[in-house]
Amino acid sequence: MKIVYLEYFCVNLFLGFKPMRYLKQLFILFLFLLGNSVSSAQKVSIVANVSHQPVVVGEDFQVVYTINNAVRGIDFLNPNFVNFTLLSGPNRGSSTEIVMDNTGMKRNELVTYSFVLRAKQTGTFQIKGAAIRVNGERIAAPNITVKVVSSSAKQHNDFPDFPDDDIDAFFKRQQQLARKMLQQMRDFQGDQEPLQEVRPNASELTIEHINDNIFLKAEVDKLNPMVGEQVNVTYKLYTRLGMSMQPAGVPQLNGFWAKDDEVKDMGQAHQENYHGRLYNVFTLKKTALFPQKSGQLTIDPFKASGWVNVLENNGYSYVEKRVEKELQSQTVVLNVKPLPASPPSFTGGVGIMNLMVTTPKANLTTDDVIQLKLKIHGAGNLDLVEAPKLVFPSGLNSLEPEIKDSIGELMPKMDGYREFTYNLNANAAGSYTIPSFDWTYFNTDENAFRTITINPITIVVDKGSGKAIAVTSTPQVNKFNEIINLPLIENSGAAPLFAQWYFWGLVLLPLVFFGGLSYKEILKQSGLSNHKNIGPDKIAQQRLAKALGLMNSNQNAEFYEEISKAIWLYLSEHLQIPLSNLNKQNLEQSLQRKGLAPQLINDTLNQIEHCERSLYSPFYEKTGLANSYQEVSKLIQQFEDVFKRK
């Protein structure tokens, strides 16, 4: 993306290049690119803050999420405000911080999303779910714990946290603190010197005594732990002077498995009495350590650097002077005791723990994935416990167990659970028994190993349909094919059949072939071709045969009708003129065109005339039916001879 911008700018610049005019822009562009590249190289992070704590029911307060090193295209996902009323937000704000130091210029783009909320009920609630997404990576914001108290509870609070905007309350609190501190200082030091001012004993706060007035301390709750036993180390800054300190070196914790605890009130001091003096104490880091080996293990010091305001005597009075100061906590050496000889069923657990087994549900089939869950819960080095050693009977397949951790409190003892889930699958129906097994951990209360024995677990599996397995885990899923090592051939992929011309040719082929055959068949079977097969002479013969029958029964009219039809139909078929279009004139012409003998044409026309007269004229002298019949038969025979010859 950046490269694209760069090109875009460069093109724009060089197209109308006027050096002097664009020098300034070029310089700004350079700065912009430089700054941008520095900031984007830094990690995007998100922090969450609450305006004040605790909150009184019905009170409004503000939650602010600050994104450091923000870049383009960050999506902010709103958190869940289940127990609060959202009054306004998200309100987006942004600012830029430019820091110059010896490593160069740093640019920090800050984007804030703030919400104004109102507390609904008392209790301690978490605001979760806020996150940002940048470059496809999801960065979750830390959860915020908000303590909501009733209005009466707040007044009784010993150390009330007044909202910052409540100026009167703030001053009141400051006065209270000052008075309290003064009183305590008098209690410890009052006998030695009379107190003249708020800051007594100024000689103690000079540079000579600086190491008594500001120091780092590592507090360890146990110096002789067992291997795997939790040791909590807390790094604290003690000060009686005004100062500003930054962590300079994070301790390397070799030989330990370490887990940091969240320091909730970072940057907020509390008062502590140490060797008879009252200090402001800041908690810097809290870490739970689990020694991994026996012997002497060193907890490295925590280092910080910054400035301190000390007092200096200028002859008349003490004045403040700012000096550079580097601090380092003491090095703590732990004497780690080894565990006694461990039984084979020991899987590394040290603490106070228990094992729970969740057996699979009933009515299992070979289609199902059978889940066997082993849950180790309690307090101790849960993150370091390995799965109990289990033996599965043959026919029951299992992969490595899935591990799910849920850690509650980390200090003073890490508690929660670790759950091992075995996903099993049976090859065939039947009863499977997982044999009895032991699991051992080291009990830190009793200083001895404790073994938990789990009874045999029997799983009855019925025959399944076999379908579900095929659907959920297709057989080829476990197979990954390597590359093709064959020589490269031309066109290792041909065009699909659907796009080939010959495919469509092949589609047409059966259509044309069978279509043609079927059409022929249909034609054959239809009435039209029926006539053709019988032939014109046969029609005429049929008519004549009928006429013969009529002649014998002396039905004159019907007889003449039949023989005239015989002639007409016969000629219509042969001349291929539809009967309806045929009359004596075009019949004569057609016959002449066919080149028939004039005698025959004449006879035909006479015979037709004769038939018509016999039919329609009552006065016409009939020559006799037998004669007519013979005449027509003779004519048709003559025609037949002529047409056949042709």
Added chain:
Amino acid sequence: MGTGIRVLTLLFLVGILLFSTKSMAQNEELNNLWKTANTAYNAGQYESAILDYESLLKQRKDAWIYYNLATAYFKQKEEGKAVLNYMRALKLNPELSKAKENIDFILHQNGSKLPLENSLFLIRWYQYLLKALSANGWAVLSLIMLTVTALAFFLRTKKQLKYANRWLAFGISMTVLSFLLAFFAFRENKMENKAVVFQNNTFLFDSEKKGKVLWILPEGTILEISKQKRKGLVFVTLDNGIKGWIDLNEVEMVSG
């Protein structure tokens, strides 16, 4: 006239000869690069193999090269690019079943909670049916069905077929079905609107306003891109039927 044709034929033959010798030399060159790339892959030097395959692809678009490139990307844990190149291999040669198997492998092994199957059983059946045969398989089947149906029609007209109408109805419906499936499989293989998710944990939003994240998609998820585009987001449909809006910058088109 006669001599003219002879001269043309001669020129044509010479042309073929020249062309074939030139392409033969080029083939040899490609094959050498191909062998080099494969050797690098087999030695575990996936990065150099990828470079070689990419330069091969500049000279010839070939299913096998895409396939090997994808496999090398997979070994480099770049699953988005692996799936994309397997898809490109399949676009050129839908019969390359190894590529299909490897896509299945990648999609199953990335451990996402995203369902791989469509929740509607009818669509699931349709997808199974479509995948039961290759596009060409369906095309051949439709051809056979058409021939059989035409034969049945002919026999019916000759009145030589018992229960002719039933056979004919069956034949016609089977022909239409196999033709449709052949067409859909053909269209699917063209992969015109197919795209692959490139970034791991890409968000699938419920609307173009990015109101809610429906799913977090793993790298290599295959999608169908629609024409609906707004504010840099595009409306997509996953293979499993899930629909949503996704950032255009986080997907790559298969044909593009």
